[in-house]
Each structure stands twice: as structure tokens, then as C-alpha cells.
Amino acid sequence: MNPDVFAGIVVALARVTVMGERLLDGDVEGHVRRSIDDFAGAFARHEALEPAVERMRGSILMLHGSRRAGRRRAYEHDKILIGELDRTIEERLLPELRKIGFGV
Numbered sequence: 551m552n553p554d555v556f557a558g559i560v561v562a563l564a565r566v567t568v569m570g571e572r573l574l575d576g577d578v579e580g581h582v583r584r585s586i587d588d589f590a591g592a593f594a595r596h597e598a599l600e601p602a603v604e605r606m607r608g609s610i611l612m613l614h615g616s617r618r619a620g621r622r623r624a625y626e627h628d629k630i631l632i633g634e635l636d637r638t639i640e641e642r643l644l645p646e647l648r649k650i651g652f653g654v
Contacts, residue, residue, distance in 0.1 A: 559650075561642075579613065582613050600652065603654045
């Protein structure tokens, strides 16, 4: 397979990684960062990506839940960032993965 087909995934993943690093510090935010790293590792090792995508999406849902449950100040701080992270995964990363045949 031509390596250029992965360029869109690499770009989207880099963007997701940067956004994850910009999240506030905390347990849930750390879980998001680890799940992004897990996805990146699975991608680099040519492993099954579907489970890694599900963990990443699940961690972001957990982050949304923690924001709704409290820490209002923290939520306001990175509300835009979390939305951008969601959109980048849903509108950039997943479509790139689907283009090359992943069932995500």
C-alpha cells in the first residue's frame, strides 16, 4: 500500500495529540491522553485500530461526563478545546481511516 494513503491519518492524529496535550491536568484528561497514545501506538505497529478508536472515543465521552458533573470553571476553560477534539476525531481522523477500509 502506498504510504501516501496514510498522510491524512498522520495529520489528523498529530492534531488530536496536540489538543490532548492542551487539556487540563487530571485523571480523566490523563485517560484521554493515554487513549490517544494507545491509538498512535496501535497505528504505528499496524495493529487493529478499531479497539483503540473505541477507547479513545470512550475516554472523550468520560471527559464530557466529568465536565457536566462538576468543575464548572475547568469546563469553561477547555469547553472549546474538547469540542474541537471531538470534531477532529469525528470529521478528520475517522473519515481518513474509513477511506482505507477500517470499520470505525
